[in-house]
Amino acid sequence: MAFVKRKAMEPAPADVPKQERSCAELTACLEDSDPQTRRQAAREMLHFPDVSGALVSRLRREQDAAVREVILTTLVRLADPSAAAGMAECLRSEDAALRNEVIEAIGLLSGDVSATLRTLLADSDPDVRIFAVNILDSRRQPDVESWLIEVIEKDVHLNVCATAVDLLCEVGTEAALEPLLRLKVRFVSEVFIQFAANRAIKRIRGV
Amino acid sequence: MSASYQHSESVPEITDEDFLKFKEFFYRKTGINFELTKRYFVDKRLVERIKATNTENFRGYFALLRFQPSGEELQQLTNLMTVNETYFLREEYQFKCLVNSILPEIVQRKKGRDPIRIWCIPSSSGEEPYSVAMYLQETWPGIADWDVEIISSDIDTNILRRARAGRYSIRSVQHMPAVWLEKYFTGVKNEYQLCDDLRQAVEFTRVNLSEPADTLRYRNFDIIFCRNLLIYFDDLSRKTAAEAFYEVLNPGGYICLGHSESMSRISPLFKVCKFPEAIVYRKALEAR
Structure with missing residues (x-):
């Protein structure tokens, strides 16, 4: 036997889709029973405008982790407002794996996602606000501290504030000291907040 | 000498804004991300x-x-913006892993x-695919029984x-055993010419990993070597590349990255495989 050059540039096999499919064809392929077909469609949709809605719609129902991964990458590369809003909406899903994947994906979104973050941090569901803090964690944008300070100054929910304090413990500077002291006063009877805030204060002061 | 004449004879200026505009465009087209530290290079x-x-x-x-x-x-x-530094038998432990495991x-x-x-x-200048071919020829007994296709892209x-x-x-x-050098190369002035048999063992093709259409026809591979490329990509481009590799590989197929790269930090699509010679990554056997 030997080295052979047979298939590298031969015509595509039957299971490989023909190139330059229309947006409507690709959208239909998102509903195919074969995960490979769905993945391929999601990758190719990158070059079409206004496809984020269809991708998000599939994402919310998709059970195959590899297909979800590809859909999310395409949404992040599209990075249009409906991609960001659609992914944010998935944070309400009961599927913990999907929520975690979305948190990571929004963390990768380029450009300004302030509007999305502000909406999430103002959500009536404290779980969604916690996920918003997780997104701040994954994005590590330069102004992360000011966002976290706003959370611990304003949010009324113990667990939301605790999540923000946890992250401030890593990224906080002296600017966070006063807000942390005020947070202790707001939640004076909450042992965990006292502990977490003290830990963050000690870390920031370097003691 | 007038100021305008001086200007027309001087080096074209690339402003900060130009750099950012170009960086964003080039990233979208190729997945290659230039940080400010690469400003002089760009x-x-x-x-x-x-x-x-x-x-x-x-x-x-x-505009052009x-x-x-x-x-x-x-x-x-x-072509000018890509880095092409490599040599034969670089990270040889992975070739041992290929043959033994x-x-x-x-x-x-x-x-x-x-x-x-x-x-x-x-592919770079071909040292890696030719090393694979040579290594199989010299150290893998299975080459007597199996056909092997090596495709290399850049x-x-x-x-x-x-x-x-x-x-x-x-x-x-420089890291080639003397007997291999003797067997596969001919000295030409201060350079070495690879023999035709080995040159013909590898098919070279142009591929942009960030462009889904470019990898559409690449299917049914058993092994991918992608070493020291993803370090030039940002997180999103790495994910895009990982997803392209997932489509390209057969179920149970392997991907070998450079020693400083980790697929686990890029994408959950592949499982870690710890072989005695190297850590590589694998597409699940049951995957479609």
């Missing part, structure tokens, strides 16, 4: 191409890059006599031409 090459194309300034050149129907200038610039596992479950398909990306068309030519400097072959 500016130097942009200026070189502005002069070579007789465009007056960055603005004119950028964006709107030229053939995309020829974008390819020329891409990966291939025995692959041939065990290979149905019929389909060839074993190996994809090397980036975004840089100039480097592909060099790879096909198979002419190398002393530095490129």
Whole structure:
């Protein structure tokens, strides 16, 4: 036997889709029973405008982790407002794996996602606000501290504030000291907040 | 001498805004992300191409890059912007892993006599795919029983031409055993010419990993070598590349990355495989 050059540039096999499919064809392929077909469609949709809605719609129902991964990458590369809003909406899903994947994906979104973050941090569901803090964690944008300070100054929910304090413990500077002291006063009877805030204060002061 | 004359004779200026505009465009087209620390590297090459194309300034050149129907200038610039530093038998432990651990596992479950398909990306000047071919020829007994296809791809068309030519400097072959050097190369002045048999063992193709259409026809590979490429990508481009590899590989196929790279930090699509010689990554057998 030997080295052979047979298939590298031969015509595509039957299971490989023909190139330059229309947006409507690709959208239909998102509903195919074969995960490979769905993945391929999601990758190719990158070059079409206004496809984020269809991708998000599939994402919310998709059970195959590899297909979800590809859909999310395409949404992040599209990075249009409906991609960001659609992914944010998935944070309400009961599927913990999907929520975690979305948190990571929004963390990768380029450009300004302030509007999305502000909406999430103002959500009536404290779980969604916690996920918003997780997104701040994954994005590590330069102004992360000011966002976290706003959370611990304003949010009324113990667990939301605790999540923000946890992250401030890593990224906080002296600017966070006063807000942390005020947070202790707001939640004076909450042992965990006292502990977490003290830990963050000690870390920031370097003691 | 007037100020305007001085200006027209001087080096075209690349402003901070120009740099950011170009960086964003080039990233979208190729997945390659230039940080500010690479500013000198990028500016130097942009200026070189502005002069070579007789465009007056960055603005004119950028318009050419964006709107030229053939995309020829974008390819020329891409060729200049890519790094092509490698040598024969680089990270040899992975070739040992290929022969001792990966291939025995692959041939065990290979149905019929389909060839074993190996994809090397980036090709660079060909040292890696030719090393794979040589290593199999010299150390893998299975080469007597199996057909092997080696396809090697790069975004840089100039480097592909060099790879096909198979002419190398002393530095490129410095880690080659003397007997292999003797067997596969002919000395030409201060360089080494790879023999035709080995040159013909590898198919070279142009591929942009960030472009889904480019990898559409690449399927049914058993092993991918993608070493020291993803370090030039940002997180999103790495994910895009990982997803392309997932489509390219057969179920149970393997991917070998550079020693400083980790698929686990890029994508959950692959499982870690710890072989005695190296850590590699694998697409699940039950995957579709």
